[in-house]
Amino acid sequence: MAEKCELCNEKIEETFLGKLNGTTVRVEKNTRTGFVYVCNNCQRQHGNELIKNVNKA
Numbered sequence: 180m181a182e183k184c185e186l187c188n189e190k191i192e193e194t195f196l197g198k199l200n201g202t203t204v205r206v207e208k209n210t211r212t213g214f215v216y217v218c219n220n221c222q223r224q225h226g227n228e229l230i231k232n233v234n235k236a
């Protein structure tokens with residue numbers, strides 16, 4: 180099951196440990212789970228603005 184990054188829509192790869200190569204962000208908007216996935220690149224790129232930008236996306 181592949182998750183997609185909320186910001187860039189890239190597929191988030193799993194590491195060899197079976198963990199997602201990214202992070203989950205809790206969002207205010209309604210999603211099925213209440214959080215979305217963000218890849219490592221976007222996490223790094225958006226830094227402290229990450230949550231704000233995800234909620235805008």
Ligand SMILES: [Zn+2]
Binds near residue numbers: 185187188189220221
């Ligand atoms: Zn991304």
